[in-house]
Amino acid sequence: MNAPAHFQWSSAVNRCRRLLNGGVLVENLFHHLPACLIASIGLTLVVLLALQKPSWRPLAILPLGASLILAWQRSRRRFFTNRQAAAWLDARHALHGLGTLAQDGVPLSAPLGQNLARGHFPPRLHWRWMKLLRPAIAPVLTLLVLQLIPWKTTSPSATRSIPIHKQIRRQLERIQTLEKTGLLPGRELDGFKREIEDLNRAAGAYAGDPPTLEAADRLSEQLAKSESNLLNQLRSCADAVNSLQQFAVTGKAMETWQSAELKTQTAELLQKMKDLGLDSDPALSQLNNKELAEIMRAYLAGANAELPKNPGELQNMLDTMRQWLKTKADKASQCQLGAGCSDHFITETEAERQALKSACSGVSGQPGKGGNDRGRADAELTYGDETRLDDKAFQARLLPDGASPSADQSLTLSIQALPPKATPLAGAATPSSSAAASTAKTEGHGAAVLLRHRETVRRYFTQPTPPSK
């Protein structure tokens, strides 16, 4: 007869086997763990000190993972089978071989089956925890510290200044682009080209000497300034066109439009457009609005510009202007105008530029929040012992009676329409215009204290014990 129906011998054996195998795995894990921990520490140190990549610290988990694989490999050959587990239970619970017999499927009598039930107690494994753990304690702590301490980010590597020949080449390219697009007036570009020639000559003679480099810097600044001015002009022209648009849309009285103020506005706009390059015959004849071309020609000739007479014509003129400005703005964005005004010349490559941007926006992407590798930057703002607030010093306290002036203590002597004049100090020279400033400074010292104020001060200091409320 088999074991009693309520008792499942095979599940007891399975459970026992799993526990025993777990024990085997853990024991073998500890066999490799100290070595793997030390490898983890080594890897962390390499990552931090040699490679200078604090964000790679989680790699330390790799040797720990390796220890798991090694432990598994080592344990596989030592895992208990069900039969071995049954034999272990036999020995553990003094079943005298009943467990092995039951496992082998040998039918047992009822009393023997009852005996077998004793074997279902879960096996109690006795771990020698401290013995196993002792060698791992120090490496685990070290690894924890290495993982947790805030680590300073790496300093960027040294950059070098751009060689003079390269600088000249870059700026020449820039000038050529501007020339091709016709964004900058020719006279300005001619000036830049002359400077490039001078630079080339100087660089040929003394490549890399400070004055030549400084001249190249100056040129790049001027270029950036011209670009920036051009963008500003484009923007302000667009604003002016928009503000004039109000008249065309609302159809305000054209007499208003002909007013002097608006004429001035329009004249300013025409001047700006002239500065932007609408001052040459080819440019004007390209305009599809003949009226605007006429107005512009008249303006350039110094004559009074005859402005459109009705809102429709005005609208047409503004549309043409807007169109022309848009073409300019498109060209400007095509050749990335304005990049020179910011960091175009600071860094040599796009990668450097990106690195600079990310450095400036902080590791966490939020400016000023440096990320946890910056130590203090991410720390909470706390007050240490040095800065603990002295509560008493900040307690609110009522002033003693009479310390603050009340209305009944004041006496109106006279009411003046003008602010009072400063009385010259006794014995002081009449303030001349140059000495006026110093007199103004000193007159505060000489000013008489008002009676009521004097009284208040006297009472405050003579009162023996100010009542506290």
Place this chain on the structure above:
Amino acid sequence: MKFPDTLGFDPKLENQLILTEVSAVMNWMRKNSLWPMPMGLACCAIELMSSGASRFDISRFGAEVMRFSPRQTDLMIVAGTVTYKMALAAKRLYDQMPSPKWVIAMGACASSGGMYRSYAVLQGIDRILPVDIYVSGCPPRPEALLEGLIQLQKKIQIEPSLLRQKKADC
């Protein structure tokens, strides 16, 4: 590879011959003729000025030739709070300095942002520049800056100057 940090000197040949290596001579010249760029950005700059004045006299260490053109300097002393706006200018100036060049972060602000944990302040100039020496203090006394300078001189003396130059140029 060890680089000589002193000049070889044979007493028998005194006044006639000094044996050394090119690298040591170059380093010796560089460390004793630093041309600083005073990047004074806040209160620390006052102490920096004081270091240059007669009482502390930075010229005792050969570093008195302060220049305001980056093209003529090889040591940037960042003294003060570096705001993001100024950080770009500092970076640009550093880039314009000829190699070899060094950076001293003077004071808590330049080293780590100091007490300004603010949206506007760069948390240490070492985010954008390779700092060689950090001088602690808020502000550091001029003596501290001079100590930093001496430490930098020691660092320069043992630098593989030729290799560094080569690396910077390639």
